[in-house]
Amino acid sequence: MIGPGFADPVADSQRCFRAVLEAMSRPGRIHRVPALAEVPAPLHGATAAVLLTLADGDTPVWLDCPAAQDWLRFHCGCPLVAQTAAAFVVATAGMPALAALAQGSEEEPHLAATLLLQVESLQAGQGWRLTGPGIEHAHRLAVAGLPGDFLAQWAANRARFPRGVDIVLCAGDSLACLPRTVRIEEAG
Amino acid sequence: MTEASIEAGYNFGYLDENTKRMIRRALLKAVAVPGYQVPFGSREMPLPYGWGTGGIQVTASIIGADDTLKVIDQGADDTTNAVSIRRFFNRVTGVATTEHTAAATIIQTRHRVPEAKLREGQVLVYQVPMPEPLFRLEPRVAETKRMHALADYGLMHVKLYEDIARHGAATTSYNYPVLVNQRYLMSPSPIPAFDNPKLDRMPALQLFGAGREKRIYAVPPWTEVKSLDFEDHPFQPARADAACVICGARDSYLDELIVDDSGKRHFVCSDTDYCASRPPVQDAAA
Ligand SMILES: [Zn+2]
Numbered sequence: 001m002i003g004p005g006f007a008d009p010v011a012d013s014q015r016c017f018r019a020v021l022e023a024m025s026r027p028g029r030i031h032r033v034p035a036l037a038e039v040p041a042p043l044h045g046a047t048a049a050v051l052l053t054l055a056d057g058d059t060p061v062w063l064d065c066p067a068a069q070d071w072l073r074f075h076c077g078c079p080l081v082a083q084t085a086a087a088f089v090v091a092t093a094g095m096p097a098l099a100a101l102a103q104g105s106e107e108e109p110h111l112a113a114t115l116l117l118q119v120e121s122l123q124a125g126q127g128w129r130l131t132g133p134g135i136e137h138a139h140r141l142a143v144a145g146l147p148g149d150f151l152a153q154w155a156a157n158r159a160r161f162p163r164g165v166d167i168v169l170c171a172g173d174s175l176a177c178l179p180r181t182v183r184i185e186e187a188g
Numbered sequence: 189m190t191e192a193s194i195e196a197g198y199n200f201g202y203l204d205e206n207t208k209r210m211i212r213r214a215l216l217k218a219v220a221v222p223g224y225q226v227p228f229g230s231r232e233m234p235l236p237y238g239w240g241t242g243g244i245q246v247t248a249s250i251i252g253a254d255d256t257l258k259v260i261d262q263g264a265d266d267t268t269n270a271v272s273i274r275r276f277f278n279r280v281t282g283v284a285t286t287e288h289t290a291a292a293t294i295i296q297t298r299h300r301v302p303e304a305k306l307r308e309g310q311v312l313v314y315q316v317p318m319p320e321p322l323f324r325l326e327p328r329v330a331e332t333k334r335m336h337a338l339a340d341y342g343l344m345h346v347k348l349y350e351d352i353a354r355h356g357a358a359t360t361s362y363n364y365p366v367l368v369n370q371r372y373l374m375s376p377s378p379i380p381a382f383d384n385p386k387l388d389r390m391p392a393l394q395l396f397g398a399g400r401e402k403r404i405y406a407v408p409p410w411t412e413v414k415s416l417d418f419e420d421h422p423f424q425p426a427r428a429d430a431a432c433v434i435c436g437a438r439d440s441y442l443d444e445l446i447v448d449d450s451g452k453r454h455f456v457c458s459d460t461d462y463c464a465s466r467p468p469v470q471d472a473a474a
Pocket of ligand 1: 432433434435436437456457463464
């Protein structure tokens, strides 16, 4: 059985999109997305909602969980492809190397992948210090469940600008974004 | 929900969900790469090009039932273009509309940035006729792409400097090019250069839609937007040296009106909401 998508697809995907747009515009701020009645394991509510909102037949997707493939294909109709060719990379069981994902080109940086990365938790007001476009002074964000070398990978990703991956961190029904421009410093 | 107030036969926001998704994906990448022009598959809209079809598609892709929409053209809410667009969104979304800058969550604009300071939570959507700031200098699209990729903007600097050398000041008073986040050269759309400083570190999100040219670009909140200039010739936006005859403002952008056959001129605020929000001047001249 394939579970349902949004209860009100037009209104719910608009609300979810505005949450992602706000989150991408103000890196590190945590937003909640419209809750789904049923979320296909092992996806989190936020991951599933973002896929319903943004993925379709025009967006090649890679995901690490075969259990959610049928749900994704049924609701979004997106082709499942190799990791390096995916517009959306969905990671539920550990982060793929950022450098291995589509980076876009200097002339077409918008062709870089968006990584939907499931983490254990997101907490505002503590942890990392984020600066860059979208941030007046600094935003604080604590993320549990990232690889130990995340900050080193992120620094390398940021150094590739205008190429580089953008990340949507998903935890339960909440999300926060790390566009490729954001500078992340260890909690100080 | 708002379904009841949408005209029958329309999807909320007029666009189909596939088109919205495509534009939404472009918007997210535009925000991630500030000032870079993301190509998108622009759709036919029920208004002709030149009526802001790019801005309309952006607004239609972000707007929700909880939004309050303001539409301005040349600063005014009551021009034909602004009224048509506002009416269109009222028909296809049923959302509330307003003329008050402070009350709006989305402001779609052509040719002006409101005088009132925008805040976090607001989105400013610009209608853009020509998104490529280099097009007068370099008509070859492949070449402008290369210049953006390399941040090779020497040609634009040379042109501006020649202007200044010849005329004593930059002659570009509209659509004056800016550098976003110290990286991408961007057209601010045909706003007066007077408005350029408002784009810099604006708390609101700024989105730009060019329908005919099929480009979307963005400036995230609090992002540096710098008008191109030179150490010996700093950017100096022009403003008529006059006060608004209605409200007396000396800080707003003014439109010039010829008021009689002898060519007598008056100046009034271009931003009608700003002007109306200020106490009228005592009519000493009468
Ligand atoms: Zn006035």
